[in-house]
Amino acid sequence: MALALLAACGDSTTPPPPEDAGAADAPFVPTDDRDGDGLCDGTEIMRGTDPDAADTDLDGFPDYAEVLLGTNPSLNTSPDRETVFTLRERAEAAIDIPLQQSVFGNGEDYTGSFEALGTPDEAGETATDFYGGGRATFAEPPENVALIDVDEEAFRGVVGRTLLGFELRFVRGASPTRGCIRAHLFRYNVKRSDGRLVGAQRNLLVVLPPSTSLETGEWCRPSSGCL
Numbered sequence: 001m002a003l004a005l006l007a008a009c010g011d012s013t014t015p016p017p018p019e020d021a022g023a024a025d026a027p028f029v030p031t032d033d034r035d036g037d038g039l040c041d042g043t044e045i046m047r048g049t050d051p052d053a054a055d056t057d058l059d060g061f062p063d064y065a066e067v068l069l070g071t072n073p074s075l076n077t078s079p080d081r082e083t084v085f086t087l088r089e090r091a092e093a094a095i096d097i098p099l100q101q102s103v104f105g106n107g108e109d110y111t112g113s114f115e116a117l118g119t120p121d122e123a124g125e126t127a128t129d130f131y132g133g134g135r136a137t138f139a140e141p142p143e144n145v146a147l148i149d150v151d152e153e154a155f156r157g158v159v160g161r162t163l164l165g166f167e168l169r170f171v172r173g174a175s176p177t178r179g180c181i182r183a184h185l186f187r188y189n190v191k192r193s194d195g196r197l198v199g200a201q202r203n204l205l206v207v208l209p210p211s212t213s214l215e216t217g218e219w220c221r222p223s224s225g226c227l
């Protein structure tokens with residue numbers, strides 16, 4: 001009897017026509033990229049970002065770029081705008097970035113050095129490709145420093161609480177024209193003459209094609225697939 005009933009129910013059941021399945025009912029495919037930002041839907045769910053918004057926190061940095069940079073794609077104060085510097089992608093473009101480091105010296109030397117962070121992007125670029133060199137610029141108060149070695153990015157014989165000024169230059173250089181926005185992390189390290197690291201400032205270089213802005217320009221994305 002039960003079998004007969006089951007068979008009868010089965011006979012009467014007809015599958016819904018395919019055209020009834022709307023977009024909202026489409027199966028979730030982790031390897032899709034619905035918003036086309038370069039971050040796969042599965043990654044977006046895992047990271048807590050919106051798979052239907054290329055820039056979840058509306059800060060101008062798409063989710064894909066934020067994941068690569070290690071910033072928070074759901075927090076619009078990350079990255080901190082004070083650490084973001086923009087270089088235009090045009091011939092002869094250059095920017096100078098001033099940095100300061102407070103130290104307390106006992107006669108030691110303090111030297112700054114640039115370090116690119118992160119792995120090379122799809123085109124093999126890091127911040128190093130745009131780095132044009134650093135220099136030591138000022139000490140405050142000046143009498144706390146015996147010598148400023150400008151080109152060596154060094155301050156010799158520092159005594160007492162002193163603010164050390166550095167300047168980093170970034171240039172367009174020989175990098176190819178890509179026509180899309182990308183961002184590269186870098187850090188400026190200040191070491192004492194005994195090798196101790198006394199400061200490490202993390203910053204972001206954004207390379208921006210001409211006539212675009214961070215908010216409206218097209219960001220570089222993976223040439224195929226998604227992350």
Ligand SMILES: [Ca+2]
Pocket residue numbers: 033034035036037038039040041044051
């Ligand atoms: Ca996506």
Ligand SMILES: [Ca+2]
Pocket residue numbers: 055056057058059060061062063066073074
């Ligand atoms: Ca963002």
